[in-house]
Amino acid sequence: MSLGKIVVAIKALEDSQRQMIRETAEKLGYSIVFCDDSAEAAREAQDAEIIYSYDSSLGAKAPGLKWFHAASAGVDNFLKPGALPLDCLLSNSAGAYGVAVSEHGVTLTLMLLRRIPDYMENVRAHIWRADLPVKSLTGSRITVLGTGDIGGNYAKRVRGFAPECIIGVNRSGQVREEGVFDRVIPQDQLSEVLPETDILFMALPGTRDTLKMLDAEKIALLPEHAIVVNVGRGNSIDQTALVEALNEGRIAGAGLDVFEVEPIPEGDPAWTAKNLLITTHTAGQMTLVNTRNKNAQMFCEDLKNYSEGRTLRHLVDRALGY
Numbered sequence: 170m171s172l173g174k175i176v177v178a179i180k181a182l183e184d185s186q187r188q189m190i191r192e193t194a195e196k197l198g199y200s201i202v203f204c205d206d207s208a209e210a211a212r213e214a215q216d217a218e219i220i221y222s223y224d225s226s227l228g229a230k231a232p233g234l235k236w237f238h239a240a241s242a243g244v245d246n247f248l249k250p251g252a253l254p255l256d257c258l259l260s261n262s263a264g265a266y267g268v269a270v271s272e273h274g275v276t277l278t279l280m281l282l283r284r285i286p287d288y289m290e291n292v293r294a295h296i297w298r299a300d301l302p303v304k305s306l307t308g309s310r311i312t313v314l315g316t317g318d319i320g321g322n323y324a325k326r327v328r329g330f331a332p333e334c335i336i337g338v339n340r341s342g343q344v345r346e347e348g349v350f351d352r353v354i355p356q357d358q359l360s361e362v363l364p365e366t367d368i369l370f371m372a373l374p375g376t377r378d379t380l381k382m383l384d385a386e387k388i389a390l391l392p393e394h395a396i397v398v399n400v401g402r403g404n405s406i407d408q409t410a411l412v413e414a415l416n417e418g419r420i421a422g423a424g425l426d427v428f429e430v431e432p433i434p435e436g437d438p439a440w441t442a443k444n445l446l447i448t449t450h451t452a453g454q455m456t457l458v459n460t461r462n463k464n465a466q467m468f469c470e471d472l473k474n475y476s477e478g479r480t481l482r483h484l485v486d487r488a489l490g491y
Contacts, residue, residue, distance in 0.1 A: 172198040172476070173218030178210035178227065179240050179464075181455035186465040190221075193469040197476045219475070221468050228253040236475055238468050242266050242318070242453070243402060244485050245375035260471055260483040263491065264318045265463040266453045271322035273452035274370055274400045277424030278327070281396045282306065282368075286446050304367075304394070306330035312362055314338045314382070315372035315401055316345055316353060317491075323370055324349050336362055340378065340489075356382070363390035368398070375402035376490030385410035388420065396422045400452045403427035412442045426452040 175194050177187075187203055194201040199219070204210035207224065214220060214231040221238045225246035228237050234257050239247055242263040247253060280286065282304045291298050309332045313320045316337040324335050334351045337344075342355030354362065359382070363369070369391065373379040383397070384407040391397070397420065399406055408429045414420050422444035431450055433439050439447070455461045471481045485491060 173200070173235075174213075174216055175199050175201040175219040175221065175472075176204060176210060176213045176217040176227070176231075177201065178204040178207075178214075178220070178222035178224055179455070180205045182461060182465065183458075186461050189465055190469060193472055197472065199472075199476075219472070225249075225252050228257065236260070236481075238262070238471060238483070239485075240455075240464055240468075243375055243491075245402070245490065247485075248487060248490060258475075258481060259485045259487065260481045261485050261491070262464050262467055263483070265460055265467055267318035267322035269454075269457045269460050270319045270372070270400050270452040271326055273426060273448070274319070274323045274372070274398055274424075275326050277398045277400075277426070277446055277448070278306065278368060278370070278396070281398070281422045281424050281444075281446060286444075306332055306368075308333050309367040310365055311335045311368045311370065312338060312359075312366040313350065313370045313372070314356075314359070314405075315374070316350065317372065317374075319372040319400065320370070321346060321349050323372065332368075336366075338362070360387060360390055363387055364392065366391060366395055368396055371397070371399040371401050371405060373401040373405045374491040375404060378490075379405045381405065381407045383407065383411070385413075388414045391420050393419060394421050396420065396424070398424045400426045403429045403431065408439060412438045412445070415442045415444055418443070422446065424448070426450055 191201055202213045204213055211230050214227045217231045217234055219236045220227050223240045229251055234254050236258040237253055239261040244261050247259055284301045284303050287301055306327055307330055311332050313324050316339040337350035337353040338356050338359050340356055342353055344353045382405050388410050424446040426448045427450055467483055471483055474481050
């Protein structure tokens, strides 16, 4: 007899990941349905005990839902009132995206430092030029705002470029893994390090504490040559203030994969901001095999924990928002 029904609604999963999930579920006694269509997922969710998906809207369609495993790292949409039944467990996939998102962050960083967007504009205009002044990661002072999976992976990767220092900033100021950062400070000391920051990398979750953490006042503390790279949540930056600082030359550039409103509305000043490199929330997703495998493995791990009555390893602390 089946213990309950699992609905998996993640179109990006390949046959190998689906087979791993199916075998784990059936071995534990669950029935499982894979849905690649949103309408089908909504129908199947109605009697689901467990849902594994990106789609936070499915929780409200499943009155008997006991556990929702978010395929994403961020869970702000799942924490909105009414998104899930009151007694429903929530876990996430933070830890699956470190490689993909940190590599994207390094790409944005290097493109800004090496003036690649400017050179691409020249090429499109058929201008042959090779004398734009550029900067290097070597010797740079890097501040990483958010020291979790993504921030830690970014720090490990840029370490190979021999920066002067890498400072981590998190809520507690506690070191999570030795040797990744030169030092870690609590976020209430962020203003103290911004004037000595050449590269500010942001990988924050979307919580009340992180809302507009980089506001106009903090942006004003950055040196004129500084660049900002954000791959976390768009609302952790005062976007209007950042665009103004870019257009006025008060900072050198920014690379953003996330924005306050997505897609960016037509006519929004962000589209034409000076020295702003835009990617369309493409840093994560499930585009890497590494990400897809790790994501599915994390769900299977916690499915075993759930079935045996143990605490979920990837359980979200709703008070903290991650």
